[in-house]
Amino acid sequence: MILFRTLERRIAVVFVGLLVVVMLMMLLIVARSGEAIIATESERQLTAGARNVSNLIDRDRRQLELAASVLSGDFSFREAIATQDRATVLSVLRNHGSRIGARVMMVLSLNGEVIVDTQRPGKPSRPFPFGDLLRAAESSGRSGDVALMEDGLLYEIVVVPILAPMRTAWVVMGFPVEDAWASEVARGSGLDVSVVATGGIRASSLSPTLRGALERQQSTALSEQPRQLTLEGRNYHAVALPFGPQARVLLLHSLEHSEAVFRELEHALEIIAGAGIALFVIGSFGLARRIAGPVNALARAAQRIEAGDYSQAVAVTASDEIGQLAAGFENMRSGIASREHKIMRLAYEDTLTGLPNRTRLTEHLAGLDPEAAAMVAVLDLDRFAPINDALGHPVGDRLLQQVGARLAGLMPPRGKLARLWGDEFAFVIEGADELSARNFAARLLAALREPIELDGQKLDVSGSLGIAFRPADGRDMDALLRRAELAMYSAKRRQCGYTLAGEVGDGPPPEQLSMIGEMRQALDRREFVLHYQPKLALASDRVVGAEALVRWQHPERGLMPPGRFIPFAEQTGFIREITPWLLGEVAAQAANWRERGIRVVLSANLSARDLLNPDLVVLMRELLAAHELPPAALCLEITESALMEDPTLALSHLAELAAIGLKLSIDDYGAGQASLSYLKSLPVHELKIDQSFIGSLATSPKDAAIVRSTIALGHALGLTVVAEGIEGEADLNWLAAAGCDIGQGYFIARPMTAAAFADWISARVAAQAV
Amino acid sequence: MADRAGHQTGRLTLRLILAALVLALACAADAASVTVRVRTPAGTPVEDAAVVLDAVSGVPPKSRRRATIEQRNRDFVPYLSIVQKGTAIDFPNRDPFKHHVYSFSPAKVFEIKLYAGKPANPVVFDETGVVALGCNIHDWMEAYVLVVDTPWFAKTGADGVVRIDRVPAGAYRLRLWHPRQKAAVADIGIELRGATRHIDLALDVAPRAIVAKPPLDVGGY
Numbered sequence: 001m002i003l004f005r006t007l008e009r010r011i012a013v014v015f016v017g018l019l020v021v022v023m024l025m026m027l028l029i030v031a032r033s034g035e036a037i038i039a040t041e042s043e044r045q046l047t048a049g050a051r052n053v054s055n056l057i058d059r060d061r062r063q064l065e066l067a068a069s070v071l072s073g074d075f076s077f078r079e080a081i082a083t084q085d086r087a088t089v090l091s092v093l094r095n096h097g098s099r100i101g102a103r104v105m106m107v108l109s110l111n112g113e114v115i116v117d118t119q120r121p122g123k124p125s126r127p128f129p130f131g132d133l134l135r136a137a138e139s140s141g142r143s144g145d146v147a148l149m150e151d152g153l154l155y156e157i158v159v160v161p162i163l164a165p166m167r168t169a170w171v172v173m174g175f176p177v178e179d180a181w182a183s184e185v186a187r188g189s190g191l192d193v194s195v196v197a198t199g200g201i202r203a204s205s206l207s208p209t210l211r212g213a214l215e216r217q218q219s220t221a222l223s224e225q226p227r228q229l230t231l232e233g234r235n236y237h238a239v240a241l242p243f244g245p246q247a248r249v250l251l252l253h254s255l256e257h258s259e260a261v262f263r264e265l266e267h268a269l270e271i272i273a274g275a276g277i278a279l280f281v282i283g284s285f286g287l288a289r290r291i292a293g294p295v296n297a298l299a300r301a302a303q304r305i306e307a308g309d310y311s312q313a314v315a316v317t318a319s320d321e322i323g324q325l326a327a328g329f330e331n332m333r334s335g336i337a338s339r340e341h342k343i344m345r346l347a348y349e350d351t352l353t354g355l356p357n358r359t360r361l362t363e364h365l366a367g368l369d370p371e372a373a374a375m376v377a378v379l380d381l382d383r384f385a386p387i388n389d390a391l392g393h394p395v396g397d398r399l400l401q402q403v404g405a406r407l408a409g410l411m412p413p414r415g416k417l418a419r420l421w422g423d424e425f426a427f428v429i430e431g432a433d434e435l436s437a438r439n440f441a442a443r444l445l446a447a448l449r450e451p452i453e454l455d456g457q458k459l460d461v462s463g464s465l466g467i468a469f470r471p472a473d474g475r476d477m478d479a480l481l482r483r484a485e486l487a488m489y490s491a492k493r494r495q496c497g498y499t500l501a502g503e504v505g506d507g508p509p510p511e512q513l514s515m516i517g518e519m520r521q522a523l524d525r526r527e528f529v530l531h532y533q534p535k536l537a538l539a540s541d542r543v544v545g546a547e548a549l550v551r552w553q554h555p556e557r558g559l560m561p562p563g564r565f566i567p568f569a570e571q572t573g574f575i576r577e578i579t580p581w582l583l584g585e586v587a588a589q590a591a592n593w594r595e596r597g598i599r600v601v602l603s604a605n606l607s608a609r610d611l612l613n614p615d616l617v618v619l620m621r622e623l624l625a626a627h628e629l630p631p632a633a634l635c636l637e638i639t640e641s642a643l644m645e646d647p648t649l650a651l652s653h654l655a656e657l658a659a660i661g662l663k664l665s666i667d668d669y670g671a672g673q674a675s676l677s678y679l680k681s682l683p684v685h686e687l688k689i690d691q692s693f694i695g696s697l698a699t700s701p702k703d704a705a706i707v708r709s710t711i712a713l714g715h716a717l718g719l720t721v722v723a724e725g726i727e728g729e730a731d732l733n734w735l736a737a738a739g740c741d742i743g744q745g746y747f748i749a750r751p752m753t754a755a756a757f758a759d760w761i762s763a764r765v766a767a768q769a770v
Numbered sequence: 771m772a773d774r775a776g777h778q779t780g781r782l783t784l785r786l787i788l789a790a791l792v793l794a795l796a797c798a799a800d801a802a803s804v805t806v807r808v809r810t811p812a813g814t815p816v817e818d819a820a821v822v823l824d825a826v827s828g829v830p831p832k833s834r835r836r837a838t839i840e841q842r843n844r845d846f847v848p849y850l851s852i853v854q855k856g857t858a859i860d861f862p863n864r865d866p867f868k869h870h871v872y873s874f875s876p877a878k879v880f881e882i883k884l885y886a887g888k889p890a891n892p893v894v895f896d897e898t899g900v901v902a903l904g905c906n907i908h909d910w911m912e913a914y915v916l917v918v919d920t921p922w923f924a925k926t927g928a929d930g931v932v933r934i935d936r937v938p939a940g941a942y943r944l945r946l947w948h949p950r951q952k953a954a955v956a957d958i959g960i961e962l963r964g965a966t967r968h969i970d971l972a973l974d975v976a977p978r979a980i981v982a983k984p985p986l987d988v989g990g991y
Contacts (some may be wrong), residue, residue: 084876
């Protein structure tokens with residue numbers, strides 16, 4: 001039912017429907033009882049009217065009798081009658097009869113003979129035709145009744161005596177019963193009066209048409225019990241009264257007046273009912289709206305909430321139950337809204353800086369037109385770890401917040417910034433080309449170099465930026481972020497501020513990707529092996545140490561030197577897994593050899609990532625403790641370029657490692673850009689001159705000069721100087737002569753397995769002992 | 771006891787009548803007397819019944835030629851007068867207001883229009899018959915004059931008895947009449963011979979209609 005689809009309509013329709021039913025029943029009852037009341041009332045009026053008519057007729061007759069008596073008592077009338085002269089008597093009868101409106105006058109003798117008759121003048125006497133009247137007059141002095149006379153008309157006939165002073169004769173007077181009489185009685189009784197005698201209606205107060213209609217129905221109308229009849233479409237109640245021996249008075253009471261009163265009442269009731277229903281429609285719709293309106297508003301609010309829109313508050317206007325419901329609803333909505341907001345924040349927001357997180361940034365990029373150009377950049381702060389370590393995490397966090405705020409301030413309108421993790425931020429700028437990207441990168445890095453003030457302390461901050469473009473460098477966020485990250489690492493290594501992904505290349509080629517998997521397998525299958533190359537003290541000609549060098553015993557490619565996979569491991573970060581294994585192997589080997597009396601310092605190479613890993617110090621402590629090694633039994637070699645990735649952090653980590661007592665060596669010295677002052681601050685013990693200088697000692701006097709001055713420099717800084725890559729006796733001798741402390745190279749010994757090294761050093765010791 | 775007393779009274783009355791008869795017979799030996807007792811068929815004495823003796827033969831002697839009918843207390847007094855033809859009747863008005871005496875009776879039609887006191891001329895009733903008198907301004911007033919052509923007549927008293935004395939012996943027709951008689955009674959022929967003749971007659975009479983008089987206004991009309 002469409003009518004009942006809404007609460008509002010349901011309420012209104014039920015209310016109005018009930019009212020309509022009640023009103024209809026009321027109208028029906030009024031109509032029904034109206035008819036009954038009209039009938040009863042009309043009958044009552046008719047009965048009362050009939051009584052009235054009877055009285056009127058009686059009174060009329062008495063008046064006629066009285067009038068006749070007065071007339072008959074008139075002296076001159078009696079005198080004239082007494083003359084016995086017929087002509088005189090007839091004349092006086094006519095004269096005095098006209099005085100009281102009698103149309104018929106007769107004088108009767110005391111024995112009932114008609115002596116004079118105004119209707120039959122000059123005719124011989126005859127007996128009075130209405131003997132009953134005469135007898136009644138004789139017994140009671142006078143009498144009256146209604147009767148038809150010879151002229152066919154109906155008369156009210158009165159018989160009174162002539163007293164002189166005893167009764168001497170009778171006077172008969174006849175008054176015609178005509179329409180005028182009927183109208184007078186009708187006026188006196190309030191009913192329509194008709195007189196019916198044999199031959200039809202003799203007199204009537206009705207109009208001619210009604211009279212004609214009544215004439216046709218008189219047989220049904222002539223009842224002494226009231227009954228209803230219809231004349232000319234109008235309803236009447238009729239009753240008949242006896243009127244003399246031959247006639248009857250037919251009384252009609254029109255229902256029209258009573259019906260009109262009831263019709264008026266019904267009309268008024270209909271108007272009241274109509275107006276009531278109209279008011280009720282308005283009122284119940286209003287009420288329904290007041291009830292349903294807030295409910296509908298709540299329903300709409302619920303739909304909004306269902307659709308995920310929690311922003312619009314639910315209006316609470318009323319204090320009734322619905323108001324309470326709405327208030328509850330509003331509480332629920334605001335609760336859901338705040339929880340969802342919280343969830344959204346947790347899901348999409350970095351809690352530390354309040355910036356969007358990686359997920360949010362990914363969604364943002366996904367929401368952009370996939371064909372449109374966009375740039376994705378990754379920014380990593382330089383030297384954040386040492387700041388964090390030196391000043392504490394709370395300061396580091398605040399620094400990140402400040403950096404985040406500063407970066408956010410720099411973002412162009414179509415850019416979106418996010419914090420990925422740690423000190424790494426990323427942003428997406430829609431529609432950026434290479435030129436604008438370069439400009440923006442330069443501006444960003446310059447702005448970042450402005451010192452940040454924390455607790456009155458000015459901190460220098462710088463960052464490295466990697467930039468990838470869509471669609472040139474990838475389409476999805478993961479690919480773009482990876483390319484940008486690689487570019488960022490490159491920029492950081494080269495300390496050039498920013499690098500475009502296109503300049504770095506695609507990162508590891510596919511075979512290298514598979515190599516990561518292979519390297520993981522290699523670790524599990526123990527395919528990595530360590531070879532040891534002796535380090536010879538040139539002055540004493542004694543082996544004082546060995547450098548552990550990793551080899552990959554590849555099942556298909558054979559023995560692979562570190563140059564073939566270590567750079568890749570460093571690039572992909574897999575080095576983080578190789579180094580702990582290597583350090584563990586070395587420590588175990590050192591312990592093993594010490595037990596066997598082979599006292600050499602074993603060196604292991606660390607990559608830049610290893611050095612920056614804060615866990616390294618912990619790991620070293622654990623290894624030393626696990627193998628009960630003195631710290632000086634192990635030496636960690638770090639390339640000069642690795643140091644320069646993050647010189648500050650490198651310095652702090654080196655300081656910790658040195659504090660443990662481990663020996664530290666700077667590898668490939670001379671190839672990097674370490675300044676002397678930096679070098680001076682490093683807590684290292686050994687300096688290994690890059691082998692590119694050693695290989696050309698004999699041919700390049702410049703290189704020889706550099707080597708000689710480096711040796712001098714190392715000694716000046718109190719460091720042991722190591723030369724590696726010695727491939728001939730001449731070089732060895734030159735170096736020994738130049739004061740180089742330790743030599744290493746193929747001329748002394750190739751790298752060899754642990755077992756081979758043990759054999760080699762035993763043989764050498766034995767040879768020297770001989 | 772009461773019954774016995776009534777008998778005694780009746781006996782006394784009878785004795786007195788007998789004594790009177792004896793006295794009358796002693797006075798006029800050739801004259802007769804007639805007593806008539808008139809009663810209704812039910813036995814009630816009838817007052818104001820006229821008993822008239824008409825001589826079958828001979829010319830009746832003239833008797834007293836003057837009579838009076840007073841109007842007193844708005845009534846005619848007497849109610850019934852019997853007069854011999856030719857008698858003049860005076861109608862003295864004893865009331866302090868006027869009367870209008872009339873008669874439409876064929877025996878004597880006359881009218882004395884509103885008068886007070888005694889009219890100058892009496893009305894002479896010179897035809898036999900019944901004359902009904904009325905007052906035109908007091909409807910209830912009625913009186914009857916029976917005009918006869920004989921000196922021997924009388925009317926019954928309250929006891930319904932009438933006596934006519936000194937009637938010469940001879941043949942007579944006894945006529946009984948009453949104003950309210952319901953039916954006429956036939957004359958009775960009687961022979962009178964110097965003695966008292968006693969006759970009982972029955973006559974049905976309608977009671978006199980008592981018409982209440984309107985109250986008299988004191989000091990007014």
